Amino acid sequence: MDHRLLMAVRSNDVKIIKQLADEENNILNGTSPQGNTVLHIAVKLGHWNAVKEIMKHDPKLSLIANHKGETAVHVACKGQDTIMTQSFIESVQTLEEGSSMDGISFRTARLTDHDGNTPLHFAARKNNVSSMKKLAVRDSESLLLVNQAGESPISIALDFKLKCCIKTIISLNPSALDYKGLNDQTALHRAVMRRDMDIVLIILKENPHLINSKDDKQRTPLHYGAALGEHNIVKTLLRASDASATYQEDYNKQIPLHLAAENGKICLLKLLLTPYPDTIELLDKRQQNILHIAVQK
Numbered sequence: 001m002d003h004r005l006l007m008a009v010r011s012n013d014v015k016i017i018k019q020l021a022d023e024e025n026n027i028l029n030g031t032s033p034q035g036n037t038v039l040h041i042a043v044k045l046g047h048w049n050a051v052k053e054i055m056k057h058d059p060k061l062s063l064i065a066n067h068k069g070e071t072a073v074h075v076a077c078k079g080q081d082t083i084m085t086q087s088f089i090e091s092v093q094t095l096e097e098g099s100s101m102d103g104i105s106f107r108t109a110r111l112t113d114h115d116g117n118t119p120l121h122f123a124a125r126k127n128n129v130s131s132m133k134k135l136a137v138r139d140s141e142s143l144l145l146v147n148q149a150g151e152s153p154i155s156i157a158l159d160f161k162l163k164c165c166i167k168t169i170i171s172l173n174p175s176a177l178d179y180k181g182l183n184d185q186t187a188l189h190r191a192v193m194r195r196d197m198d199i200v201l202i203i204l205k206e207n208p209h210l211i212n213s214k215d216d217k218q219r220t221p222l223h224y225g226a227a228l229g230e231h232n233i234v235k236t237l238l239r240a241s242d243a244s245a246t247y248q249e250d251y252n253k254q255i256p257l258h259l260a261a262e263n264g265k266i267c268l269l270k271l272l273l274t275p276y277p278d279t280i281e282l283l284d285k286r287q288q289n290i291l292h293i294a295v296q297k
Contacts, residue, residue: 001030035066069113116147229265
């Protein structure tokens with residue numbers, strides 16, 4: 001990478017950038033030892049005047065990936081969620097038809113790095129809701145894409161308990177809640193296991209059918225709520241479900257009541273037993289009911 005150009009980008013000196021780009025045709029094509037172009041660097045620094053000038057001269061730089069496979073759009077979504085960030089994303093989106101890109105066709109929201117992360121994955125990690133909207137409004141199906149770690153944008157938002165981000169994703173594409181990640185767990189499983197009542201309520205409002213969804217251990221969200229002793233979450237799940245949720249068995253033939261007893265969550269036994277007293281007689285794979293389990297505890 002030309003040293004003069006690098007210094008001009010770092011100082012956001014548009015005049016020098018324009019002069020160098022006009023005088024030397026290929027000067028913008030240089031890269032740093034990490035494979036970053038001048039556009040990567042300008043975006044990372046938030047030098048948006050420099051970004052605009054570089055894009056005028058060579059918009060194809062927006063598709064060049066560094067050694068991590070990250071484009072300048074990925075870098076933008078890892079930074080601050082500003083109006084200028086959104087403006088840059090929009091400027092890249094205008095190139096999607098290929099008219100200014102020598103026939104190259106692409107989807108901005110689907111650009112992936114070497115780990116399978118799209119810009120939306122990075123936007124979710126940073127809770128950059130406005131950038132997420134700008135990316136997904138043209139391509140809501142991109143919110144369903146999963147990286148090599150098995151993460152979708154909504155699973156990342158769930159892990160970081162980002163309520164606004166989760167609401168945004170659901171509003172853009174309700175099908176994002178169909179995601180099943182590690183151990184075949186749904187968004188509702190994750191929210192319950194993270195003891196986050198607010199997110200549980202958000203998910204139930206959009207898709208109450210997830211109450212009876214099962215993971216690879218055949219456990220429902222109610223199983224985990226009971227095991228953790230989350231009284232308010234269990235109460236909420238019971239109110240939103242029918243009787244069948246209380247009788248769902250896991251791979252050990254244990255219902256939520258068994259797990260509450262097994263984990264010493266005595267306060268939950270009454271909550272689970274009162275509406276369905278016959279569950280006290282149900283046996284697990286070891287032929288034990290909750291009385292056997294409680295005695296052992």
